[in-house]
Amino acid sequence: MTTSQEQLRSLALSRFSVDYDPNAVLIVFYENAVVLKAGPDVAGAGIAAETRSPEALLWNFPELEDVASCVSALIPIDAGLGSDNALYAALLESWPSALPKTQAIPTRQFLFERGFEAFSIVGRASQWINWYRSHRYCGTCGSQNMVQGSGALLRCQACEIDYYPRINPCIIVLVTDKDKVLLARSSRRGATFFSCLAGFIEPGETAEEAVAREVYEEAGIQVTNIRYVKSQPWPFPSQLMLGYYADYAGGDLNPCPEELAEAGWFDVGALPSIPAPSISVAGQLIEDYCRWAINKNLNATRES
């Protein structure tokens, strides 16, 4: 066995209590980027064609041997239903000299270039890595935490407090008023498109209360008939977006300048630039509602 094989095996077995499984697949991260395997010439900007295949994303243990000395975490993660192979998220603590740096693609860029379906497994793995990176030490006593058992748990070795992966629930809501939808452009730098209103659920709130509060705080209006539609994990770093529709109930639109650069009511047939439905639940909420409203109007015209 080579030294790097031994390093990986000891890393897998002792430091992270996981099996060295030659059939396992690994997704490798460095800081906030996913590391792709090299193509013949990986372009600096964007993801080169050679690295677009699933094979470029999924590493195995032997392929990590050259970079084993840089691996600081191996976390077994639940690959979801229907997966044949064990899945691990691996973290490179430093960048290995054996790899060209262009192989690291920021996770957000990966999502925007490939769409949410291709991204979902990367997003899943990145949340485990983000959790590990932000919980290496115990918040109570400051001792080092270690991955336990199947990986879904970090335990303080000194005071035995357990830390589970943290998910931050958020609401995202499309407010509608018959043939109009409320869309807003964020005051965050670089926000060019219009989208739904969104915000974190606060301690003690129901998701529906958070919808009503966020809409009032950000736009100054009241809503009613708040109904859940669908959800989406949003791993930047660990949100779960709960998507809602809500009907306008009253009040004058008064966008909060700290949150929104602009907001307005848009006709369902004349939308501004919105997020792609293939990427975010916001795009799906907007597209689905507008399509439904337009079809409803067409049918009403035909019947009259």
Ligand SMILES: [Zn+2]
């Ligand atoms: Zn502790």
